[in-house]
Amino acid sequence: MIRGGQLYRHRRDRARRTRRLMTYVAVAVVAAVVPASASAAGKQLWTSDALNSVANDVAGTTDMTVLSEDDPTEWAGFFPPGTDSENVLGFVALEYPPLYHEIFLDPYVYSTFGSWFSTGTPQGNEYAFSIAALALIHESFHWRLLSGDESTVNACALKYFPYYIAKDFGVPETVTQTTTGVVPVTTTKSVPVVHVKVVKRRVKVHGKWVVRTKRTTFTTYTTETTTTYEPGPVTSTVANPLFQTLVADAASFYMQQPPPYNAGTCTV
Ligand SMILES: [Zn+2]
Numbered sequence: 001m002i003r004g005g006q007l008y009r010h011r012r013d014r015a016r017r018t019r020r021l022m023t024y025v026a027v028a029v030v031a032a033v034v035p036a037s038a039s040a041a042g043k044q045l046w047t048s049d050a051l052n053s054v055a056n057d058v059a060g061t062t063d064m065t066v067l068s069e070d071d072p073t074e075w076a077g078f079f080p081p082g083t084d085s086e087n088v089l090g091f092v093a094l095e096y097p098p099l100y101h102e103i104f105l106d107p108y109v110y111s112t113f114g115s116w117f118s119t120g121t122p123q124g125n126e127y128a129f130s131i132a133a134l135a136l137i138h139e140s141f142h143w144r145l146l147s148g149d150e151s152t153v154n155a156c157a158l159k160y161f162p163y164y165i166a167k168d169f170g171v172p173e174t175v176t177q178t179t180t181g182v183v184p185v186t187t188t189k190s191v192p193v194v195h196v197k198v199v200k201r202r203v204k205v206h207g208k209w210v211v212r213t214k215r216t217t218f219t220t221y222t223t224e225t226t227t228t229y230e231p232g233p234v235t236s237t238v239a240n241p242l243f244q245t246l247v248a249d250a251a252s253f254y255m256q257q258p259p260p261y262n263a264g265t266c267t268v
Pocket residue numbers: 004005006007138139142150153
Protein backbone atom coordinates (compact mmCIF):
# COMPACT_ATOMS: atom_id res chain seq x y z
CA MET A 1 0.00 0.00 0.00
CA ILE A 2 1.01 3.53 -0.54
CA ARG A 3 2.09 5.09 2.67
CA GLY A 4 3.05 8.66 3.35
CA GLY A 5 3.97 11.26 0.85
CA GLN A 6 0.63 12.67 -0.06
CA LEU A 7 0.39 16.39 -0.38
CA TYR A 8 -3.12 17.68 -0.56
CA ARG A 9 -4.16 20.52 -2.73
CA HIS A 10 -6.67 22.45 -0.77
CA ARG A 11 -7.55 24.85 -3.52
CA ARG A 12 -8.89 23.57 -6.77
CA ASP A 13 -7.17 24.13 -10.06
CA ARG A 14 -6.96 27.69 -11.09
CA ALA A 15 -5.44 26.98 -14.43
CA ARG A 16 -7.07 24.75 -16.99
CA ARG A 17 -5.15 21.62 -17.53
CA THR A 18 -3.29 21.61 -20.78
CA ARG A 19 -2.00 18.31 -21.94
CA ARG A 20 0.26 19.38 -24.70
CA LEU A 21 3.46 17.53 -25.20
CA MET A 22 6.38 18.95 -23.32
CA THR A 23 9.43 19.32 -25.45
CA TYR A 24 11.89 19.00 -22.63
CA VAL A 25 10.26 16.02 -21.02
CA ALA A 26 10.91 12.49 -22.14
CA VAL A 27 8.30 9.82 -21.89
CA ALA A 28 8.79 6.93 -19.53
CA VAL A 29 6.60 3.95 -18.97
CA VAL A 30 6.95 2.47 -15.55
CA ALA A 31 7.50 -1.22 -16.03
CA ALA A 32 7.55 -2.11 -12.37
CA VAL A 33 5.01 -4.64 -11.27
CA VAL A 34 3.16 -3.01 -8.43
CA PRO A 35 0.14 -3.95 -6.34
CA ALA A 36 -3.23 -3.47 -7.93
CA SER A 37 -4.06 -0.72 -5.47
CA ALA A 38 -1.10 1.32 -6.62
CA SER A 39 -0.57 0.07 -10.12
CA ALA A 40 1.76 2.11 -12.25
CA ALA A 41 2.01 -0.63 -14.85
CA GLY A 42 0.79 0.51 -18.23
CA LYS A 43 0.44 4.12 -17.19
CA GLN A 44 2.19 6.71 -19.24
CA LEU A 45 4.25 8.88 -16.99
CA TRP A 46 6.66 11.67 -17.66
CA THR A 47 10.08 12.30 -16.32
CA SER A 48 12.56 15.12 -16.63
CA ASP A 49 16.21 15.49 -15.76
CA ALA A 50 15.50 18.91 -14.30
CA LEU A 51 12.93 17.57 -11.82
CA ASN A 52 15.06 14.53 -11.01
CA SER A 53 17.98 16.76 -10.12
CA VAL A 54 15.82 18.91 -7.83
CA ALA A 55 14.61 15.76 -6.07
CA ASN A 56 18.16 14.46 -5.75
CA ASP A 57 19.38 17.73 -4.32
CA VAL A 58 16.61 17.94 -1.74
CA ALA A 59 16.80 14.26 -0.78
CA GLY A 60 20.58 14.10 -0.86
CA THR A 61 20.57 11.24 -3.32
CA THR A 62 21.60 10.59 -6.90
CA ASP A 63 19.04 8.03 -8.04
CA MET A 64 15.72 9.77 -7.59
CA THR A 65 13.13 9.50 -10.35
CA VAL A 66 10.28 11.98 -10.57
CA LEU A 67 7.32 10.60 -12.48
CA SER A 68 4.58 12.98 -13.54
CA GLU A 69 1.11 11.87 -14.53
CA ASP A 70 -0.66 13.83 -17.23
CA ASP A 71 -4.01 12.06 -17.09
CA PRO A 72 -6.46 12.59 -14.18
CA THR A 73 -8.16 9.27 -14.88
CA GLU A 74 -4.89 7.39 -14.74
CA TRP A 75 -3.96 9.39 -11.65
CA ALA A 76 -7.15 8.30 -9.94
CA GLY A 77 -6.17 4.72 -10.75
CA PHE A 78 -3.23 4.94 -8.33
CA PHE A 79 -5.58 5.19 -5.36
CA PRO A 80 -8.24 3.06 -3.77
CA PRO A 81 -11.76 3.84 -5.00
CA GLY A 82 -13.29 6.77 -3.20
CA THR A 83 -10.00 8.63 -2.81
CA ASP A 84 -10.23 12.31 -3.61
CA SER A 85 -7.35 11.93 -6.03
CA GLU A 86 -7.89 15.38 -7.54
CA ASN A 87 -6.60 16.82 -4.29
CA VAL A 88 -3.51 14.66 -4.14
CA LEU A 89 -0.59 16.51 -5.64
CA GLY A 90 1.95 13.74 -5.22
CA PHE A 91 2.96 10.67 -3.33
CA VAL A 92 5.83 8.38 -2.53
CA ALA A 93 5.85 4.79 -1.37
CA LEU A 94 8.48 4.64 1.34
CA GLU A 95 8.05 0.99 2.18
CA TYR A 96 7.39 -0.53 -1.21
CA PRO A 97 10.79 -1.49 -2.72
CA PRO A 98 9.76 -1.41 -6.42
CA LEU A 99 9.02 2.32 -6.04
CA TYR A 100 12.22 3.04 -4.12
CA HIS A 101 13.38 6.63 -4.66
CA GLU A 102 10.48 7.42 -6.93
CA ILE A 103 8.22 10.43 -6.64
CA PHE A 104 4.82 10.64 -8.31
CA LEU A 105 3.31 13.98 -9.21
CA ASP A 106 -0.24 14.67 -10.33
CA PRO A 107 -1.53 16.23 -13.59
CA TYR A 108 -1.79 19.68 -12.00
CA VAL A 109 1.90 19.64 -11.12
CA TYR A 110 2.75 18.09 -14.48
CA SER A 111 0.94 20.87 -16.30
CA THR A 112 2.50 23.58 -14.15
CA PHE A 113 6.03 22.34 -14.64
CA GLY A 114 5.21 21.98 -18.35
CA SER A 115 4.47 25.70 -18.50
CA TRP A 116 7.66 26.41 -16.63
CA PHE A 117 9.69 24.34 -19.08
CA SER A 118 8.15 26.08 -22.08
CA THR A 119 8.40 29.66 -20.83
CA GLY A 120 11.53 29.23 -18.74
CA THR A 121 10.13 31.21 -15.83
CA PRO A 122 7.43 30.99 -13.16
CA GLN A 123 6.50 34.57 -14.07
CA GLY A 124 2.80 34.80 -14.88
CA ASN A 125 2.01 31.48 -13.21
CA GLU A 126 3.42 32.14 -9.77
CA TYR A 127 0.80 30.59 -7.51
CA ALA A 128 0.55 27.31 -9.40
CA PHE A 129 4.33 27.16 -9.66
CA SER A 130 4.72 27.64 -5.91
CA ILE A 131 2.33 24.76 -5.27
CA ALA A 132 4.12 22.52 -7.79
CA ALA A 133 7.57 23.33 -6.41
CA LEU A 134 6.37 22.86 -2.83
CA ALA A 135 4.88 19.50 -3.82
CA LEU A 136 8.15 18.30 -5.34
CA ILE A 137 10.19 19.55 -2.38
CA HIS A 138 7.67 17.94 -0.01
CA GLU A 139 7.84 14.52 -1.67
CA SER A 140 11.64 14.76 -1.78
CA PHE A 141 11.69 15.44 1.95
CA HIS A 142 9.83 12.18 2.54
CA TRP A 143 12.89 10.43 1.11
CA ARG A 144 15.42 12.67 2.79
CA LEU A 145 13.88 12.13 6.21
CA LEU A 146 12.59 8.63 5.41
CA SER A 147 9.49 9.79 7.18
CA GLY A 148 5.79 9.52 6.56
CA ASP A 149 5.07 12.26 9.08
CA GLU A 150 3.19 14.79 6.98
CA SER A 151 3.40 17.61 9.50
CA THR A 152 7.19 17.43 9.78
CA VAL A 153 7.74 16.81 6.08
CA ASN A 154 5.55 19.71 5.02
CA ALA A 155 7.08 22.03 7.61
CA CYS A 156 10.53 21.20 6.20
CA ALA A 157 9.31 21.69 2.65
CA LEU A 158 8.09 25.17 3.53
CA LYS A 159 11.20 26.02 5.55
CA TYR A 160 13.54 25.09 2.73
CA PHE A 161 11.30 26.35 -0.07
CA PRO A 162 13.19 29.69 -0.43
CA TYR A 163 16.54 27.90 -0.43
CA TYR A 164 15.62 25.47 -3.22
CA ILE A 165 13.69 28.04 -5.23
CA ALA A 166 16.92 30.02 -5.44
CA LYS A 167 19.29 27.09 -5.81
CA ASP A 168 17.43 24.66 -8.04
CA PHE A 169 14.58 26.55 -9.66
CA GLY A 170 16.61 29.51 -10.86
CA VAL A 171 14.81 32.24 -8.94
CA PRO A 172 17.45 34.20 -7.01
CA GLU A 173 16.59 36.05 -3.81
CA THR A 174 18.10 39.26 -5.11
CA VAL A 175 18.67 40.77 -8.51
CA THR A 176 21.05 43.39 -9.79
CA GLN A 177 19.36 46.56 -10.93
CA THR A 178 20.90 49.26 -13.09
CA THR A 179 19.55 52.77 -12.78
CA THR A 180 20.78 56.20 -13.78
CA GLY A 181 22.37 57.99 -10.89
CA VAL A 182 25.28 60.26 -10.17
CA VAL A 183 28.69 58.70 -10.56
CA PRO A 184 32.06 60.16 -9.61
CA VAL A 185 34.40 60.89 -12.50
CA THR A 186 38.04 61.21 -11.54
CA THR A 187 40.37 63.24 -13.75
CA THR A 188 44.12 63.32 -13.31
CA LYS A 189 46.22 65.98 -14.92
CA SER A 190 49.80 67.13 -14.82
CA VAL A 191 50.29 70.58 -13.27
CA PRO A 192 53.49 72.62 -13.64
CA VAL A 193 55.02 74.01 -10.47
CA VAL A 194 57.49 76.85 -10.89
CA HIS A 195 60.23 77.01 -8.31
CA VAL A 196 62.51 79.93 -7.70
CA LYS A 197 66.06 79.24 -6.72
CA VAL A 198 67.81 82.01 -4.86
CA VAL A 199 71.59 82.16 -4.90
CA LYS A 200 73.36 84.71 -2.70
CA ARG A 201 76.93 85.66 -3.41
CA ARG A 202 79.23 88.08 -1.77
CA VAL A 203 80.94 90.29 -4.22
CA LYS A 204 83.30 93.22 -3.86
CA VAL A 205 82.03 96.44 -5.32
CA HIS A 206 84.26 99.49 -5.10
CA GLY A 207 86.24 97.76 -2.45
CA LYS A 208 83.25 96.81 -0.32
CA TRP A 209 81.68 93.42 0.17
CA VAL A 210 78.07 93.35 -0.75
CA VAL A 211 75.60 90.53 -1.10
CA ARG A 212 74.12 89.97 -4.51
CA THR A 213 71.08 87.84 -4.93
CA LYS A 214 70.40 85.91 -8.09
CA ARG A 215 67.06 84.28 -8.76
CA THR A 216 66.65 81.45 -11.22
CA THR A 217 63.49 79.56 -11.92
CA PHE A 218 62.89 75.92 -12.74
CA THR A 219 59.72 73.94 -13.36
CA THR A 220 58.62 70.57 -11.99
CA TYR A 221 55.35 68.73 -12.64
CA THR A 222 52.93 67.25 -10.21
CA THR A 223 49.71 65.28 -10.80
CA GLU A 224 46.46 66.72 -9.59
CA THR A 225 43.34 64.57 -9.17
CA THR A 226 39.92 66.13 -9.33
CA THR A 227 36.58 64.41 -8.84
CA THR A 228 33.41 65.58 -10.48
CA TYR A 229 29.94 64.05 -10.36
CA GLU A 230 28.07 63.24 -13.53
CA PRO A 231 24.98 61.21 -14.51
CA GLY A 232 25.77 57.54 -15.16
CA PRO A 233 24.67 53.94 -14.61
CA VAL A 234 24.46 52.77 -11.01
CA THR A 235 24.03 49.08 -10.20
CA SER A 236 22.53 47.94 -6.95
CA THR A 237 21.35 44.67 -5.44
CA VAL A 238 17.65 44.63 -4.68
CA ALA A 239 15.13 42.04 -3.51
CA ASN A 240 13.73 39.93 -6.35
CA PRO A 241 9.95 40.49 -6.53
CA LEU A 242 9.38 37.10 -8.19
CA PHE A 243 11.21 35.33 -5.37
CA GLN A 244 9.16 37.19 -2.77
CA THR A 245 5.90 36.35 -4.55
CA LEU A 246 6.73 32.65 -4.74
CA VAL A 247 7.73 32.45 -1.09
CA ALA A 248 4.55 34.30 -0.05
CA ASP A 249 2.41 32.02 -2.25
CA ALA A 250 3.98 28.90 -0.76
CA ALA A 251 3.33 30.18 2.76
CA SER A 252 -0.25 31.04 1.86
CA PHE A 253 -0.86 27.61 0.35
CA TYR A 254 0.69 25.95 3.40
CA MET A 255 -1.65 27.85 5.71
CA GLN A 256 -4.67 26.74 3.69
CA GLN A 257 -3.83 23.05 3.93
CA PRO A 258 -5.65 20.95 6.49
CA PRO A 259 -3.88 19.42 9.51
CA PRO A 260 -1.46 17.72 9.80
CA TYR A 261 -0.01 19.45 6.74
CA ASN A 262 -0.11 22.96 8.19
CA ALA A 263 0.78 22.12 11.76
CA GLY A 264 4.34 20.84 11.99
CA THR A 265 7.82 21.97 12.88
CA CYS A 266 10.95 21.18 10.92
CA THR A 267 13.83 20.03 13.07
CA VAL A 268 16.47 19.74 10.34
ZN1 LIG B 1 3.56 13.94 2.16
